[in-house]
Amino acid sequence: MTTPSTTSLAVARVARERRGAGLARAAGDRLGVVGCIAASVLLVIALAAAFAPVVAPYDPDYPDLLASLSGPSPAHLLGADALGRDILSRLIWGARITLAGPGLVILIATVVGTLLALLAAWRGGRIDTAISWLLDVLFAVPGIVFGLIAVAIWGPSLITVVCGLAIAYVPYVARVVRGAALRERNMPYVSAAWLQGQSATGITFTQILPNVQPIVVAQAVSSLGFAVIDLAAVSFLGLGVQPPTADLGLMVKSGFDSVLRGQPTEAIAAGTLIVLIVWCVTVIGDRLTSSARSMR
Amino acid sequence: MSLGAYLARRTGGLLLVLLVTSFLVFGLLYLAPGSPLAFILGPRGGTPEQIAAVTAQYHLNDPFFVRYVAWLGDLLRGDLGYSIVYRQDVSDLIAGRVGTTLALVSMAALIIAVVGISAGTLAALRGGWTDQLTSSIAAIGLSTPSFVIGVALISVFAVGLGWFPTFGSGSGGLDTLVHLALPALALSVASAAYLARITRASVLEERGREHVQTATVRGLAPGYIVRHHVLRNSLVPIVTVLGLTIATLIAGAVVVENVFALDGLGSLLVRAILQRDFAVVQAVILVLVVAFVLVNAVVDVLYTFIDPRIALGSRK
Amino acid sequence: MTDPLLRLDNVRAALRLRGGEQELLRGVSFTIGAGEALGLVGESGSGKSLTTRAITRMLDPAFRVTGDIAFEGASVPRMNAQALRRYRQRDVGMIFQDPRAHVNPVHRVGDFLTEALVRDRGVDRRDAERRAVELLDEVGVRTPEQRLRQYPHELSGGLLQRVMIASVLLAEPKLILADEPTTALDVTAQSDVMAILDEQRRARGLSLLFITHDLELAAACCDRLAVMYAGEIVEQGAHVYEAPRHPYTIELLGARPSIEHRVERLPVLRYDRAAHELLKAEAS
Numbered sequence A: 001m002t003t004p005s006t007t008s009l010a011v012a013r014v015a016r017e018r019r020g021a022g023l024a025r026a027a028g029d030r031l032g033v034v035g036c037i038a039a040s041v042l043l044v045i046a047l048a049a050a051f052a053p054v055v056a057p058y059d060p061d062y063p064d065l066l067a068s069l070s071g072p073s074p075a076h077l078l079g080a081d082a083l084g085r086d087i088l089s090r091l092i093w094g095a096r097i098t099l100a101g102p103g104l105v106i107l108i109a110t111v112v113g114t115l116l117a118l119l120a121a122w123r124g125g126r127i128d129t130a131i132s133w134l135l136d137v138l139f140a141v142p143g144i145v146f147g148l149i150a151v152a153i154w155g156p157s158l159i160t161v162v163c164g165l166a167i168a169y170v171p172y173v174a175r176v177v178r179g180a181a182l183r184e185r186n187m188p189y190v191s192a193a194w195l196q197g198q199s200a201t202g203i204t205f206t207q208i209l210p211n212v213q214p215i216v217v218a219q220a221v222s223s224l225g226f227a228v229i230d231l232a233a234v235s236f237l238g239l240g241v242q243p244p245t246a247d248l249g250l251m252v253k254s255g256f257d258s259v260l261r262g263q264p265t266e267a268i269a270a271g272t273l274i275v276l277i278v279w280c281v282t283v284i285g286d287r288l289t290s291s292a293r294s295m296r
Numbered sequence B: 001m002s003l004g005a006y007l008a009r010r011t012g013g014l015l016l017v018l019l020v021t022s023f024l025v026f027g028l029l030y031l032a033p034g035s036p037l038a039f040i041l042g043p044r045g046g047t048p049e050q051i052a053a054v055t056a057q058y059h060l061n062d063p064f065f066v067r068y069v070a071w072l073g074d075l076l077r078g079d080l081g082y083s084i085v086y087r088q089d090v091s092d093l094i095a096g097r098v099g100t101t102l103a104l105v106s107m108a109a110l111i112i113a114v115v116g117i118s119a120g121t122l123a124a125l126r127g128g129w130t131d132q133l134t135s136s137i138a139a140i141g142l143s144t145p146s147f148v149i150g151v152a153l154i155s156v157f158a159v160g161l162g163w164f165p166t167f168g169s170g171s172g173g174l175d176t177l178v179h180l181a182l183p184a185l186a187l188s189v190a191s192a193a194y195l196a197r198i199t200r201a202s203v204l205e206e207r208g209r210e211h212v213q214t215a216t217v218r219g220l221a222p223g224y225i226v227r228h229h230v231l232r233n234s235l236v237p238i239v240t241v242l243g244l245t246i247a248t249l250i251a252g253a254v255v256v257e258n259v260f261a262l263d264g265l266g267s268l269l270v271r272a273i274l275q276r277d278f279a280v281v282q283a284v285i286l287v288l289v290v291a292f293v294l295v296n297a298v299v300d301v302l303y304t305f306i307d308p309r310i311a312l313g314s315r316k
Numbered sequence C: 001m002t003d004p005l006l007r008l009d010n011v012r013a014a015l016r017l018r019g020g021e022q023e024l025l026r027g028v029s030f031t032i033g034a035g036e037a038l039g040l041v042g043e044s045g046s047g048k049s050l051t052t053r054a055i056t057r058m059l060d061p062a063f064r065v066t067g068d069i070a071f072e073g074a075s076v077p078r079m080n081a082q083a084l085r086r087y088r089q090r091d092v093g094m095i096f097q098d099p100r101a102h103v104n105p106v107h108r109v110g111d112f113l114t115e116a117l118v119r120d121r122g123v124d125r126r127d128a129e130r131r132a133v134e135l136l137d138e139v140g141v142r143t144p145e146q147r148l149r150q151y152p153h154e155l156s157g158g159l160l161q162r163v164m165i166a167s168v169l170l171a172e173p174k175l176i177l178a179d180e181p182t183t184a185l186d187v188t189a190q191s192d193v194m195a196i197l198d199e200q201r202r203a204r205g206l207s208l209l210f211i212t213h214d215l216e217l218a219a220a221c222c223d224r225l226a227v228m229y230a231g232e233i234v235e236q237g238a239h240v241y242e243a244p245r246h247p248y249t250i251e252l253l254g255a256r257p258s259i260e261h262r263v264e265r266l267p268v269l270r271y272d273r274a275a276h277e278l279l280k281a282e283a284s
């Protein structure tokens, strides 16, 4: 016998599977032409960065002093920096940190933000009020300031900045997810699961979480672009990644000094790569956001 | 809600947020590894007089909450502490630099408002080719960090063409304006791009409203309809974004001031962090947060003037 | 023969779609003389609102319009931008179904009433406000001075529709197009607003194109009726209400609920597109 509540649950499950199938079958539908281009470019950059030891033509730290501040040549395709290090190799290695650092920021922020949001949405009442208020206070501090505060306390390093920025991005994730979770919470399939005796935690993780997942992903990707910018900026200021590690923000900084000495290649290359990465991430985030909205 | 009651409630909320942030900023000192005294004095160590001065300034011999209250009391009296590095009152340090940051942020805000609103409106009304181009430029602008733009602007306009000075904030008046032109531009690009996007979407939505048809069928001039009925009605999202933007510009100035070596609050903050000048760090962060919160409060009040249907305080 | 005030001659409007065109107005012809009122009735989606949009040239650019619309002999489709604005300013006035949506919510009622006078007629603001107050008084709005300072959301629907009527009368047009002006109002406001519109138009000798679903109301305040079906006028004239000839009109009139007889079920219209096309083929 099929009770109304199991039907309702089945419907929810089918809807969810449709969404899943849609994701696998037609990423193209969700991303569009420009989104697919952006995704491919990003994939190429990410693969190159992941296999940097294999892909990079030189050791990023090897100083070829004779090539110092030379422009593009067959030996150094993008030239060499002030210390004679191969710029292309440093770009490839730098992309690693430029992708991994912000990736970690968003991962932490997304996990913490989603948990907070689900807790607020499910419990409601005073817990919701307290969490919402906490998020409001976090909102009152501009993102990059958290990174700077962390550095002020624990000193300049990548890990410090990542932790600081992760806190800054929690409210951005949590606000969106809380709204979505509140909407889902009032859906009939949730009451059905409730009537069947599932526990609150169970419902949250087996019913609500899968249904808000597209929104979580979209918000995470959109925030990633801003995190890349913030982290690169902190490194540029000399407060994040420390030399001699290759990092795109740092490369813009050292390239800036070279610009004043008449050799703009390093700054242009590193700046362009940052813009390209952020552009790809933002485009994908935009597409995912609008497709997550239209699924509702 | 009456204006008086609203202002009272709003101010109350504001004070509460400020109280909490001040507490957090004060508490930062105790998150640091090691004892506060060692942290503040840092690897420099300290002379007995310095140790005595720091102990007095942070009321280190009192229990935690007493320290906080005493610190807050000093703050309210305008005593922001004493900089160990500069050997100067922090309030004097800030007073000397706040002008540059204010000028930079105001100039950037002006550029953002003018460029963002006109580009967005143009894209929405012209459509087609203009729209495509504007949207593409906006997407790139949105993806470009301010320091990359700053470096590019210096390379091209200061080093390459020599039209603008490379560094510094000038000697006041017109000179300052020239010195701040490139930094303000660098600071404004991403926000202008974002505002253009929001404006475009909002104008497109408002242009399709029925009351715009009424205005058209009455034979009113197209330019007047755009200004008085379309743009005017798009103001709520535009002002929201503009307000948020200005609030974040204050933080963005930290980066841009460093690129252009301007002596504003931002470069003060970065130097203070590097030199572990903790009183300065606390004070600048407090100033940033207060400015951020105040701008948001002003925007909230502005809503009620922009849209008569929004009651005071009904919007979060 | 002198020109009528408005003449529609075989007006067709086709929506350009990806896979061809869809004709939504299929040869509409009628005239409205000076001081005359024409009632336009027909079921939902038959093209009544499209007709008013064609008359004011407010159709979306996606429509291809053919046939002629002449106002006092001048062809509306051929007007240049300046002539079109002048025609919209001085010759026609449009009253919409939903005043709440059709009045800008962020400006004061006074601004809505006077903007056309001040901007396009060179009337100074003080003067325009005085005239607006007079007119509000005439359309039965009490404390008009106070209303001018209020925002649209502070007025009831009936009151706002009177404001809309006053705004049209202020422009002193020759023809009023009223597209279901009372449908969005509650029942008591409906009859008041309709009475005011009828009275004012007669007093000023204005022509009226009155669109409604209420056949009796149309018959009561119009000189002639035109019945629309699927983008065509199937029957028009002074006789329509008393002595309909076209099968669709007969059915439409028969479908009205009556207070005199109680019926178990309201009749369903049997006339459909197939019958319509068959009838047309037979006639030609």
Ligand SMILES: Nc1ncnc2c1ncn2[C@@H]1O[C@H](COP(=O)(O)OP(=O)(O)OP(=O)(O)O)[C@@H](O)[C@H]1O
Residues within 6 Å of the ligand: C015, C024, C042, C043, C044, C045, C046, C047, C048, C049, C050, C051, C060
């Ligand atoms: N911009 C448009 N795009 C596509 N179709 C449209 C458009 N405007 C009108 N239509 C279609 O044209 C037909 C006639 O519409 P119209 O609004 O004139 O009907 P109506 O007679 O006024 O109906 P009602 O009594 O409901 O107001 C409808 O089928 C409608 O769906």
Ligand SMILES: [Mg+2]
Residues within 6 Å of the ligand: C048, C049, C050, C179
């Ligand atoms: Mg209609």
